[in-house]
Amino acid sequence: xxxxxxxxxxxxxxxxxxxxxxxxxxxxxxxxxxxxxxxxxxxxxxxxxxxxxxxxxxxxxxxxxxxxxxxxxxxxxxxxxxxxxxxxxxxxxxxxxxxxxxxxxxxxxxxxxxxxxxxxxxxxxxxxxxxxxxxxxxxxxxxxxxxxxxxxxxxxxxxxxxxxxxxxxxxxxxxxxxxxxxxxxxxxxxxxxxxxxxxxxxxxxxxxxxxxxxxxxxxxxxxxxxxxxxxxxxxxxxxxxxxxxxxxxxxxxxxxxxxxxxxxxxxxxxxxxxxxxxxxxxxxxxxxxxxxxxxxxxxxxxxxxxxxxxxxxxxxxxxxxxxxxxxxxxxxxx
Amino acid sequence: xxxxxxxxxxxxxxxxxxxxxxxxxxxxxxxxxxxxxxxxxxxxxxxxxxxxxxxxxxxxxxxxxxxxxxxxxxxxxxxxxxxxxxxxxxxxxxxxxxxxxxxxxxxxxxxxxxxxxxxxxxxxxxxxxxxxxxxxxxxxxxxxxxxxxxxxxxxxxxxxxxxxxxxxxxxxxxxxxxxxxxxxxxxxxxxxxxxxxxxxxxxxxxxxxxxxxxxxxxxxxxxxxxxxxxxxxxxxxxxxxxxxxxxxxxxxxxxxxxxxxxxxxxxxxxxxxxxxxxxxxxxxxxxxxxxxxxxxxxxxxxxxxxxxxxxxxxxxxxxxxxxxxxxxxxxxxxxxxxxxxxxxxxxxxxxxxxxxxxxxxxxxxxxxxxxxxxxxxxxxxxxxxxxxxxxxxxxxxxxxxxxxxxxxxxxxxxxxxxxxxxxxxxxxxxxxxxxxxxxxxxxxxxxxxxxxxxxxxxxxxxxxxxxxxxxxxxxxxxxxxxxxxxxxxxxxxxxxxxxxxxxxxxxxxxxxxxxxxxxxxxxxxxxxxxxxxxxxxxxxxxxxxxxxxxxxxxxxx
Numbered sequence: 001x002x003x004x005x006x007x008x009x010x011x012x013x014x015x016x017x018x019x020x021x022x023x024x025x026x027x028x029x030x031x032x033x034x035x036x037x038x039x040x041x042x043x044x045x046x047x048x049x050x051x052x053x054x055x056x057x058x059x060x061x062x063x064x065x066x067x068x069x070x071x072x073x074x075x076x077x078x079x080x081x082x083x084x085x086x087x088x089x090x091x092x093x094x095x096x097x098x099x100x101x102x103x104x105x106x107x108x109x110x111x112x113x114x115x116x117x118x119x120x121x122x123x124x125x126x127x128x129x130x131x132x133x134x135x136x137x138x139x140x141x142x143x144x145x146x147x148x149x150x151x152x153x154x155x156x157x158x159x160x161x162x163x164x165x166x167x168x169x170x171x172x173x174x175x176x177x178x179x180x181x182x183x184x185x186x187x188x189x190x191x192x193x194x195x196x197x198x199x200x201x202x203x204x205x206x207x208x209x210x211x212x213x214x215x216x217x218x219x220x221x222x223x224x225x226x227x228x229x230x231x232x233x234x235x236x237x238x239x240x241x242x243x244x245x246x247x248x249x250x251x252x253x254x255x256x257x258x259x260x261x262x263x264x265x266x267x268x269x270x271x272x273x274x275x276x277x278x279x280x281x282x283x284x285x286x287x288x289x290x291x292x293x294x295x296x297x298x299x300x301x302x303x304x305x306x307x308x309x310x311x312x313x314x315x316x317x318x319x320x321x322x323x324x325x326x327x328x329x330x331x332x333x334x
Numbered sequence: 335x336x337x338x339x340x341x342x343x344x345x346x347x348x349x350x351x352x353x354x355x356x357x358x359x360x361x362x363x364x365x366x367x368x369x370x371x372x373x374x375x376x377x378x379x380x381x382x383x384x385x386x387x388x389x390x391x392x393x394x395x396x397x398x399x400x401x402x403x404x405x406x407x408x409x410x411x412x413x414x415x416x417x418x419x420x421x422x423x424x425x426x427x428x429x430x431x432x433x434x435x436x437x438x439x440x441x442x443x444x445x446x447x448x449x450x451x452x453x454x455x456x457x458x459x460x461x462x463x464x465x466x467x468x469x470x471x472x473x474x475x476x477x478x479x480x481x482x483x484x485x486x487x488x489x490x491x492x493x494x495x496x497x498x499x500x501x502x503x504x505x506x507x508x509x510x511x512x513x514x515x516x517x518x519x520x521x522x523x524x525x526x527x528x529x530x531x532x533x534x535x536x537x538x539x540x541x542x543x544x545x546x547x548x549x550x551x552x553x554x555x556x557x558x559x560x561x562x563x564x565x566x567x568x569x570x571x572x573x574x575x576x577x578x579x580x581x582x583x584x585x586x587x588x589x590x591x592x593x594x595x596x597x598x599x600x601x602x603x604x605x606x607x608x609x610x611x612x613x614x615x616x617x618x619x620x621x622x623x624x625x626x627x628x629x630x631x632x633x634x635x636x637x638x639x640x641x642x643x644x645x646x647x648x649x650x651x652x653x654x655x656x657x658x659x660x661x662x663x664x665x666x667x668x669x670x671x672x673x674x675x676x677x678x679x680x681x682x683x684x685x686x687x688x689x690x691x692x693x694x695x696x697x698x699x700x701x702x703x704x705x706x707x708x709x710x711x712x713x714x715x716x717x718x719x720x721x722x723x724x725x726x727x728x729x730x731x732x733x734x735x736x737x738x739x740x741x742x743x744x745x746x747x748x749x750x751x752x753x754x755x756x757x758x759x760x761x762x763x764x765x766x767x768x769x770x771x772x773x774x775x776x777x778x779x780x781x782x783x784x785x786x787x788x789x790x791x792x793x794x795x796x797x798x799x800x801x802x803x804x805x806x807x808x809x810x811x812x813x814x815x816x817x818x819x820x821x822x823x824x825x826x827x828x829x830x831x832x833x834x835x836x837x838x839x840x841x842x843x844x845x846x847x848x849x850x851x852x853x854x855x856x857x858x859x860x861x862x863x864x865x866x867x868x869x870x871x872x873x874x875x876x877x878x879x880x881x882x883x884x885x886x887x888x889x890x891x
Contacts (some may be wrong), residue, residue, distance in 0.1 A: 032771075042779075084554055093577070149607055158674040160615065163617055165601075165603055166578065166603075168578070169617075170578075170581075170601060192433045282604065282605060284577025284602075
């Protein structure tokens with residue numbers, strides 16, 4: 001197991017190196033540069049040259065790349081061209097927002113998806129099954145931003161139950177030591193802030209969680225159907241165990257493995273889905289930040305931000321692989 | 335394990351319920367971002383499209399930074415409410431020397447900065463000297479664009495500067511010496527970029543400190559612009575959490591009329607649809623940059639109001655006289671008669687565009703009502719072309735930008751198509767050419783490589799004709815490719831004239847000359863819109879977006 005983890009961690013080096021190369025050149029292939037984005041009609045040949053010199057963009061590309069690598073290994077991603085602040089500071093501020101949203105979305109999709117899939121399988125061919133199938137198809141095919149706008153219209157504009165933007169009401173003031181707002185509210189012991197942050201989480205989490213929810217429900221249904229007909233389940237029933245005990249101890253437990261796999265895969269996808277969701281909900285996380293950076297051709301932010309997200313993605317997948325071995329003793333990494 | 339799993343599920347489900355149930359109860363709950371809470375605390379929430387860069391007027395040029403800075407800081411002069419006339423602010427009166435190079439300002443007394451420091455002549459000079467002595471990355475246009483536009487260079491002398499020195503004659507009298515006569519100087523002082531900051535705070539919180547290195551660029555290290563902006567205005571800084579909110583509070587010691595609201599919060603919402611929904615849901619009280627497609631929704635909602643901001647831009651069809659036959663005035667007149675500008679204004683601007691008669695907006699002084707006008711007249715156009723000996727059809731190359739939307743030109747391609755059709759109808763034979771806005775369209779147009787005609791425009795920086803027609807036509811450029819010494823001289827003289835009445839007359843005359851000479855054809859000024867909750871009263875849109883929140887009140891929010 002240890003050898004497996006170490007090997008996977010070592011693999012990170014070529015992956016990140018390749019990725020840094022891709023990101024670096026992809027960004028430079030975008031039409032236009034930061035100077036044009038900053039100055040608009042006012043951009044002149046001199047002002048463009050001056051800004052390029054300030055950020056070292058006037059040097060040969062390979063030279064820029066090696067300079068960049070040299071700083072990245074020191075975990076220094078440079079300075080944001082628009083805010084003039086260190087990229088690492090901005091990541092530190094924005095990453096917790098994205099993680100909080102992704103966790104909430106995951107929680108929502110698991111809590112609703114597994115029971116839904118289970119019930120659909122138990123009522124195989126019935127109304128619930130068909131409804132869950134239709135629901136899943138809608139969940140997978142509806143674009144996140146469209147769902148988000150619909151949800152906001154209904155629950156915020158029409159009913160006034162939930163807020164449409166941000167992480168916390170601007171009238172509530174709590175310190176943010178961890179930058180996980182739910183956690184911060186708990187630490188501060190501020191119930192009003194806790195309720196408010198949770199309310200701000202609901203719509204973005206539902207929008208972002210809709211696709212994983214559909215996938216998890218479908219996989220759960222299939223896995224439960226599969227396991228239900230196994231010999232050991234029939235045996236358990238035959239020996240007179242209560243149906244509920246059979247379902248939980250024999251069916252659900254054995255169906256859990258494919259479900260875990262799919263949850264792991266979805267965890268990575270949540271990070272990319274967060275980009276759209278965050279923009280629509282003005283959620284101050286990595287997603288909004290990167291979208292703005294593309295518009296302003298903010299090279300340091302794009303280079304640092306994308307590399308960081310990729311690193312997290314790879315690490316999450318590694319964790320998922322390790323968790324298989326813990327859940328299923330049949331899997332051994334050696 | 336099974337029971338445990340179920341228990342965990344149950345607990346998590348309960349947690350979800352906790353999330354949703356209070357949310358449902360929030361209907362009549364005051365803390366859910368609705369307008370009700372705002373009344374209790376007198377807090378106005380306004381959404382911009384992005385965070386400010388930094389709260390230091392000298393170092394920014396973007397509207398999101400300038401808006402809050404403008405609430406906290408004041409300059410020597412300001413502009414009339416909703417207009418462009420120059421009025422006293424921190425200076426009560428001023429006088430220019432005969433040769434227009436020395437400007438003496440009498441300062442308002444008994445004004446203090448937010449940190450309790452006195453405002454006086456020395457503070458004014460401290461600020462001017464700070465701007466003039468910027469070095470290194472502070473000289474980048476991305477930082478000090480406005481200083482360079484108005485004053486040119488810095489103390490290091492690499493580029494000549496309009497600024498020479500500042501003298502504090504006594505506590506409340508200050509003289510700014512210029513290297514040459516300039517009248518646009520006074521109007522430029524109304525810019526938010528030249529507002530006066532507390533010298534003590536600037537030094538104490540390291541406004542000018544930062545590191546530069548090749549790998550990471552310029553990085554400020556002081557906290558002045560992020561945590562301690564200190565001016566004299568009706569609002570003062572309270573807190574700023576990036577991505578979330580910038581909070582300003584009423585300055586109870588303000589020298590003038592105190593703000594009518596207690597707190598003013600700016601929050602960044604970059605998505606247009608999200609801004610509108612946040613307004614509809616009552617989470618914000620207003621926002622800028624309303625999209626044309628949202629205007630009907632807002633007008634039809636009795637809880638909301640739509641405010642027009644006077645036009646401060648111009649879109650034009652540029653003509654390059656270096657390319658034959660555009661050097662022939664008759665051909666340029668044929669272009670002007672061949673462009674169906676009214677149709678473009680009616681079709682593509684959602685009722686927010688007015689056909690431009692000249693190259694600056696009607697609200698600005700120096701605008702002449704009686705310039706030569708060119709009605710859409712295809713027959714006249716063909717006659718002129720025949721006289722000039724080019725066709726008809728007269729072949730021309732016409733360029734437009736792609737992948738861009740500008741305030742004065744939301745959809746360049748459709749403008750182009752309509753113009754090309756009306757020109758073809760008027761005896762021209764248009765060859766369509768396009769280039770992406772970024773990186774090469776603008777450079778191409780500036781260097782004169784964008785055919786005979788090209789689409790472009792401009793949004794004014796400050797309320798002075800020099801910032802419109804001076805920018806376009808005061809010198810020989812590759813873009814327009816003409817040399818008209820008479821026009822250049824007229825614009826130079828108008829810029830230097832320090833007597834305001836004479837100056838207005840000089841610019842009116844220049845506008846008449848321009849519209850006779852037709853170096854390009856202006857076609858539209860557009861009016862941007864702001865949206866507010868109907869309970870917000872007193873917000874007065876300004877052509878240059880200098881809009882004070884201190885006179886805004888919340889009635890029944």
